[in-house]
Amino acid sequence: MAAQPRSVRETFAFSCGVCGHSWEAAFQVMFFTDPLDASGLTTQEYVDEAGRAIRSPLADAVCPRCGARKVRIREARPH
Numbered sequence: 001m002a003a004q005p006r007s008v009r010e011t012f013a014f015s016c017g018v019c020g021h022s023w024e025a026a027f028q029v030m031f032f033t034d035p036l037d038a039s040g041l042t043t044q045e046y047v048d049e050a051g052r053a054i055r056s057p058l059a060d061a062v063c064p065r066c067g068a069r070k071v072r073i074r075e076a077r078p079h
Helices: none
Strands: 004-016 022-033 042-047 071-078
Antiparallel strands (some): 004 022, 004 071, 022 042
16 A cells, blocks of 8 residues: 555745845745555655755745745645
């Protein structure tokens, strides 16, 4: 039996550490639990609004104003 996904939409509020720009982006967070794995561990994957899989919202964040990667998450909230 394959892993059974559970999906949660989550919005992240970002802030740029270079220019101070703030913005929000929504991601689909997919949680997978493999019923054949006795450990019960759950893995998660993020999908951006364009449907592309990403490592994490923060790891792939780039300021849309200045292009800097010095970004922090101010807030994350599920829908």
